[in-house]
Amino acid sequence: MTEPRYDFRSDNVGGAAPEILEAVVAAASGTAAPYGDDDYTRSMNRQFAALFEREVQVFPLSSGTGSNSVALASLANRYGAIYCHETSHINVYECGAPEFFTGAKLVGLPGRDCKLQPEVLDEALALAGRGNPTRVQPFALNLTQPTDFGTLYRPAEVAALCEVAHRHGLRVHMDGARFANAIAALGCSPAELTWRAGVDVLSLGATKNGAINAEAVVVFDPAAAREIPFLMKRGGQVLSKARFVSAQLARYVADDRWLERAAAANAHAAWLARALTALPGVSLVAPVEINMLFLRMPQAAVAALDRGPFHFYKLGRDLRFVCRHDQEPEGMDALVHCVREALAVDAGRAAS
Amino acid sequence: MTEPRYDFRSDNVGGAAPEILEAVVAAASGTAAPYGDDDYTRSMNRQFAALFEREVQVFPLSSGTGSNSVALASLANRYGAIYCHETSHINVYECGAPEFFTGAKLVGLPGRDCKLQPEVLDEALALAGRGNPTRVQPFALNLTQPTDFGTLYRPAEVAALCEVAHRHGLRVHMDGARFANAIAALGCSPAELTWRAGVDVLSLGATKNGAINAEAVVVFDPAAAREIPFLMKRGGQVLSKARFVSAQLARYVADDRWLERAAAANAHAAWLARALTALPGVSLVAPVEINMLFLRMPQAAVAALDRGPFHFYKLGRDLRFVCRHDQEPEGMDALVHCVREALAVDAGRAAS
């Protein structure tokens, strides 16, 4: 078996962007107060305020799961429910961390292309038993943007879901682990996609787009922010040398490179999608809107990929490929070639 | 008021050691599997095995509080108690994180110089009500080494406490946030101070000694290790790009620089202790064994320090100074000078 050289498993297999690394090196000398009470963190806060065109409170941390869990905990009651899509990352891939930090039940709703629909949410919340002590009480809506299948909510779609949530007394958390890819694809402003559409708290991830374990809880509601320092400390999410994350985050949004990288990754995925779906028997499981592809293809092609120099994930019958901004062109070519050849051989066999 | 230039608050106000920074930069290119399933982490594990002279399982994370909490959770039952010194870090300064991760009650015992005594522990455990369902059931002993007051357990002292703990059915966790300072001061091997003396799980911190948010849970008991990946994920402690912590940890123990830095920091504190306690009315609250000093001094001196270019912490009546390996010599001189002058003026006033 060939040692895999081309890694399509996830964008977090990548390294660090040059300017991010420079920011880390620059932060490495001198002293700074620990635990986020430092000038790097204050400066980063100002920069996020500029990015989001309003006052925000931003908390730096190292784990995306931690970021989601703290954000949700800041909204939680103690006998509550978080509504989310049944395939959402918090519901499937965080080993119960959101439940652990909040004590809540996650209620997963169905919805095409991994997206929640306002009317489905509305009906579910109408039946949730508000005020009935035998029922958990909904406090938050989670929107994973982009979704775990790489699909996107438009600002108007976010707004429609937030309207339903707010009307039922819920606040809205956006899991933006790939927020950059969403902004790059939609071409809207961070403000439009979040607080202007009704989002209360955002988990903005930088790690998957060139940072080194740098995540941010971005709070638009000051009341929710008040308890976060305690919830973070209790959850082991406060960093001793927080400046190293804050310095990255400040640099990350200082110019457009984060969006350029995300756009490049998105473009790679679009190219791959076109090339692969041109082949017979290869189909998309979900629309390709960012840097992720979910595909189905004949077993012969899957087997060939398994033998080839590729890393990728299988989810049941689906194959998942994620592109990084610096995805190797020869890797993408090799991937398409591998599938094409396998299908040709297969077709030849069937014909003979 | 002068802007503080000399920071004695903690060793985590420092930056990053050069070789650590190099390791981060070196890890920044190429791809690697996420979540700790990468070659950097495997290599780091081998290096720790060499350091500890036996097989170990090491989990990289970014938070010292997270490290303590995960380590304790790996030992926990669900109706349990952790015995510790009443002043221990986990009992006082982690906002209940160990309780949150374990569900346990922390039982703080008294003891001179912040150190637990075997006979006090033995008596407390004898009265703990093993098997009685109205009582929480002890599962772990926490040793903070060095203690929060900068004192040290000798290997024989660790062994005596571990013997008591094991005899009562507890396992032993060592909180080694400043493990380097302990090893440097005691001159023993890491093995002697831990598993050879009976320690089951070690939280080894590198952050306070030149690393960038790099901590390790070092497990000597393979059974305890089995559940840790799940406990870490559920606690938001798994890092997406774990390689950046593993690369630091591997470099950290690759040669003796970690111990040289710790020895330098310890020496600075010893020098300061000698210089300051030579002044009238200045006394130590606890022996100075590592890089921390706890002092009491006349109010005039405290007031002068408050006016001076210094950062330091007050704990009730005590002043805490912590030295870094790269503590500025002029800062230490200024500190001694400031106290000496204030006391001289004060003595002059009293004499006049």
Place this chain on the structure above:
Amino acid sequence: MTEPRYDFRSDNVGGAAPEILEAVVAAASGTAAPYGDDDYTRSMNRQFAALFEREVQVFPLSSGTGSNSVALASLANRYGAIYCHETSHINVYECGAPEFFTGAKLVGLPGRDCKLQPEVLDEALALAGRGNPTRVQPFALNLTQPTDFGTLYRPAEVAALCEVAHRHGLRVHMDGARFANAIAALGCSPAELTWRAGVDVLSLGATKNGAINAEAVVVFDPAAAREIPFLMKRGGQVLSKARFVSAQLARYVADDRWLERAAAANAHAAWLARALTALPGVSLVAPVEINMLFLRMPQAAVAALDRGPFHFYKLGRDLRFVCRHDQEPEGMDALVHCVREALAVDAGRAAS
């Protein structure tokens, strides 16, 4: 509005059976050790062993929610999942208590008539990600028997589901809040319906069938029983004067009256189902197998019931009626009469 006189809301609106009350009175004199370490509890344990034709360990408590939660906690890991039907009582009507006691996520599966199907369970567990630290790890299957819609699993159905669960490493909890109604309806032995079919822990409720807040956790697996006293105490489920519950439980199963009462309640529901579904436009939502009916009927009939001397529950469009063994015959007649009249008037209006 007429003051409701006929109560069909639930079987727990009823009082106490005569022999149960006698058992309470008999237990009221003399002394007994507290917290379940008494002769009443030991004697009750022996009686349950006889009933189940094997050694069991039985824990008396007062809350059905507490009973389910403790039973599930006895099986739990700390990063786990409980599989259940999406409509199951533990998933919908216990305000998150099972999650609170276990720390687990509840995974609700679909299935006709509120019943789980082995192949659906098998497929879900196959995709659950056993051993993958990003995924919660399944540890228990919950069977609600009878289901919340009053349907029943046959012993062979229980066995098939237990086989799937055990094959995937889960243990099985049966929520038997109306266990008597199930046994009375199925005519099988308690052993056949539980451990012989593979059930590991049973929550057996007596309250809904004539007892006074008397519930039992019946453990077939001694290993699961070992931690229960601690889990109960920590959960506030240990009774100071446990003898008053144990005395009831012992009397409850001492002869066949519990089954006679359950059979009477079941018969009442069957009679009502026949009488009501004979009326035009009245249909069953689920088969009537025990003492519960779920019906849909024209709005005119619902409105008439709302005006009449009846208590009952609405679940969305469905009406729920539950019968007690001592349901008043005139109340059942009045119910049928009310619906019949309303529909006749309605039909008259439509015809005119």
Place this chain on the structure above:
Amino acid sequence: MTEPRYDFRSDNVGGAAPEILEAVVAAASGTAAPYGDDDYTRSMNRQFAALFEREVQVFPLSSGTGSNSVALASLANRYGAIYCHETSHINVYECGAPEFFTGAKLVGLPGRDCKLQPEVLDEALALAGRGNPTRVQPFALNLTQPTDFGTLYRPAEVAALCEVAHRHGLRVHMDGARFANAIAALGCSPAELTWRAGVDVLSLGATKNGAINAEAVVVFDPAAAREIPFLMKRGGQVLSKARFVSAQLARYVADDRWLERAAAANAHAAWLARALTALPGVSLVAPVEINMLFLRMPQAAVAALDRGPFHFYKLGRDLRFVCRHDQEPEGMDALVHCVREALAVDAGRAAS
């Protein structure tokens, strides 16, 4: 060995008072809404309002541990601390239930005769680090009244402690498992001992004084009451047939029998204390203010008691005896006789 006939272990070894049993029997016929939404519970609420001379909200439950835990949870933040005496029941004998329900750390303070002192509390709270995210944030003071050693706080002592607590932003919970014994001994009104002195929530126990698993959470602060139905359900503390507890509680406070029983039990303990401490070498560990004695006596007397027809508890070197209102006079005589004889023989031996 003689089979123990005289039980001094606790007052919860007793049965049920006649009028309590009558109330249970009277509640056993007819229907009533489940889960506390019934006329018995409403009527009980009115009766407690009369007893406490103000509006209150009272929640019936079956477990004293549950009552304490729910009461404390109603006051809790999610990163909090409960201050209490180090020997308090919630800190020692509830297997961590208060921690489980609240997520809080219990901070045990020392104090003579198991009583907290205002100045000790004040100093501890001043050092608690309000607002510092590394420290748990105090939210409640627990007063165990009577204490676990049978001592009492006077109303003025309660008021002084409440003043300190409120000044530091804490609310006050009184654990009144033996509230009747306190009222009977102090001769004050329930209002004087609770809300007039500053208590916010009271756990009032009736079980130890003649009731059958009947406890009440009495809430003086309506804001704290709002979340209790959810906290109770989530904690498995809601009773299906709550009327059976409410009926007991209503009857319990309907006349003065509860206080007469408590006074009788207190008098028995006072008589025993006088008789036993008149013997050589027998001394009290704590003042006898209610129905509990803590004694030390020569080993010969302890050995004789062990051989005699007595049940009692040993706590280290101390012997604990608790009297019930219906404690058998011959049992008390036999106890004194046994100790006297043993000491006489012992003295004879020493003299010979």
